[in-house]
Every structure is written in C-alpha cells, then in structure tokens.
Amino acid sequence: MATDLEITLLPAVGDPHHLTAEYQQQLRAFEQAVRCEGLPISGTPALAKMAGGPFLSGEFLLTLTDKIGPALIAGIAGWLHGRSGRKVRLKVGDIEAEAPTTEDVEKLVALVEEIQQRNRRKALEEL
Numbered sequence: 001m002a003t004d005l006e007i008t009l010l011p012a013v014g015d016p017h018h019l020t021a022e023y024q025q026q027l028r029a030f031e032q033a034v035r036c037e038g039l040p041i042s043g044t045p046a047l048a049k050m051a052g053g054p055f056l057s058g059e060f061l062l063t064l065t066d067k068i069g070p071a072l073i074a075g076i077a078g079w080l081h082g083r084s085g086r087k088v089r090l091k092v093g094d095i096e097a098e099a100p101t102t103e104d105v106e107k108l109v110a111l112v113e114e115i116q117q118r119n120r121r122k123a124l125e126e127l
Contacts, residue, residue, distance in 0.1 A: 012085030
C-alpha cells in the first residue's frame with residue numbers, strides 16, 4: 001500500500017515570479033536534489049506554458065519509501081535556505097502542515113514516517 005506525500009514549495013515575499021527562469025531553476029534544483037537521493041518524486045507542471053516551458057508549479061508528489069527522512073530533509077533545507085521567508089507545505093492523506101524552518105520540517109517528516117508505519121501495520125492487520 002503506497003502512500004504519497006504532497007510537497008508544496010511556498011515562495012517568500014521577495015522571490016522572483018514563479019515563471020521566471022531563476023525561480024524555475026530553484027524548483028528544478030529541489031526536484032533534482034531529491035531525485036539524486038533515490039526518492040521517487042515528480043513535479044506538477046504549471047498551467048502556463050511559455051517560451052522555454054514547461055514550467056513547474058512548486059507542487060511535487062513523492063511516493064513514500066523507507067528512506068525519505070534525511071534525503072527529503074536535505075532537499076527541503078536547500079529550498080528554505082535559498083531565501084528568507086520561504087515555507088514548505090507537506091500533506092499526507094488528510095493531514096496537512098506548513099513549516100518555515102528545517103527543524104520544523106524534521107518534525108513533520110518524523111510524523112510522516114510515523115503515519116507511514118501505522119498505515120503498514122493497518123494493511124498487515126487487514127490481510
């Protein structure tokens with residue numbers, strides 16, 4: 001029973017427009033950092049397609065695995081440290097929370113891992 005984690009990278013007030021090359025490069029850097037750690041992540045394309053597109057919306061879907069913790073935290077930390085005021089929103093099932101710091105992300109990822117373990121136990125009990 002695979003569980004998905006929805007990740008939304010939220011810009012800071014001073015971030016460039018989401019369709020600029022600079023901002024898109026930062027979104028792609030996040031996606032690449034997580035992929036390099038071997039995690040199955042995919043970016044949601046933005047609706048707008050302009051010259052040089054496709055563009056990322058800042059929303060990503062990650063299939064949860066046993067090794068999400070450090071790998072995901074490293075990718076998110078890079079995003080948060082890129083500019084003061086950035087946040088990340090994590091959603092698993094009906095549970096959704098925002099985090100503005102790496103420490104908060106670590107707490108949320110621990111909760112995600114706990115939810116994942118509970119879901120595994122529940123699935124095994126249903127067999």
